[in-house]
Amino acid sequence: MQLTPSPRRLLTRRRLLQAGISGTGLLLGGCGTSLFSRQLNQVFEPVNQQVEEWMLRPQAPVPEYAVSAIEPDKLLINTFDFTPQIDPAAFQLTIDGAVERPQRLSLADLQAMPLTSMVIRHVCVEGWAAIVQWGGVRLQDLAALVQPRPEARYVYFESADGYYESWDLPSVLHPQTLMAYQKNGEPLPVQNGAPLRLAAPIKLGYKQSKWVTSITFTPQLMERQGYWEDRGYEWFAGL
Ligand SMILES: Nc1nc2c(c(=O)[nH]1)N[C@H]1C(S)=C(S)[C@@H](COP(=O)(O)O)O[C@H]1N2
Numbered sequence: 326m327q328l329t330p331s332p333r334r335l336l337t338r339r340r341l342l343q344a345g346i347s348g349t350g351l352l353l354g355g356c357g358t359s360l361f362s363r364q365l366n367q368v369f370e371p372v373n374q375q376v377e378e379w380m381l382r383p384q385a386p387v388p389e390y391a392v393s394a395i396e397p398d399k400l401l402i403n404t405f406d407f408t409p410q411i412d413p414a415a416f417q418l419t420i421d422g423a424v425e426r427p428q429r430l431s432l433a434d435l436q437a438m439p440l441t442s443m444v445i446r447h448v449c450v451e452g453w454a455a456i457v458q459w460g461g462v463r464l465q466d467l468a469a470l471v472q473p474r475p476e477a478r479y480v481y482f483e484s485a486d487g488y489y490e491s492w493d494l495p496s497v498l499h500p501q502t503l504m505a506y507q508k509n510g511e512p513l514p515v516q517n518g519a520p521l522r523l524a525a526p527i528k529l530g531y532k533q534s535k536w537v538t539s540i541t542f543t544p545q546l547m548e549r550q551g552y553w554e555d556r557g558y559e560w561f562a563g564l
């Protein structure tokens with residue numbers, strides 16, 4: 326695993342545009358797909374054909390709900406131990422591992438990236454579900470920034486409370502997999518994972534790490550797979 330300390334790169338919309346990533350459309354808009362493909366080709370070629378293929382394979386978006394369908398009282402707090410207090414001004418997200426350009430991003434850096442908002446159903450294996458709106462940055466956009474190497478197959482998420490998770494790369498690159506900093510149109514509450522948590526309609530609740538501090542691309546799944554997985558729960562946990 327590469328742990329090169331990277332010089333801090335300031336993420337601006339302009340820089341994203343220079344990298345060939347536009348803020349609109351991406352894989353969700355049918356008419357934007359070919360333009361996005363061309364832009365991605367510029368970003369990746371010839372670095373990473375396998376990852377590029379996954380990014381461009383059309384992954385059907387999960388249908389979303391209307392804002393009026395949000396169920397604010399149904400999203401229960403589910404935290405295995407304690408609620409870490411993270412100073413948002415000092416917060417840094419590390420993205421490293423099998424990537425060409427490791428990054429350390431502040432909340433301001435993340436908020437300067439295109440914001441995606443979605444209203445989806447959160448499903449916990451413990452027998453409850455809630456329709457919730459999440460707003461944040463697509464993992465797909467973060468991947469385009471760090472440029473996963475060809476051997477990257479899995480992604481590990483470490484959290485400030487000691488929670489950890491691993492995901493398959495295609496699910497990470499799904500257009501509705503977000504690093505969220507908003508819930509129901511407001512800044513993410515600390516109990517729900519502030520400043521930054523995973524949110525996606527394609528996996529069960531326990532895959533959706535709160536208080537994420539680092540994201541690491543890896544060639545292999547390690548023995549340590551996830552907090553609940555290592556206690557007997559299913560790893561893929563797709564919905
Ligand atoms: N860091 C961390 N992330 C976590 C958990 C946790 O205990 N710690 N619990 C998981 C479970 S089981 C669920 S259902 C959701 C709950 O998210 P919520 O508390 O925002 O409703 O967070 C997931 N992410």
Ligand SMILES: [Mo]
Pocket residue numbers: 403448449450451530531
């Ligand atoms: Mo859960």
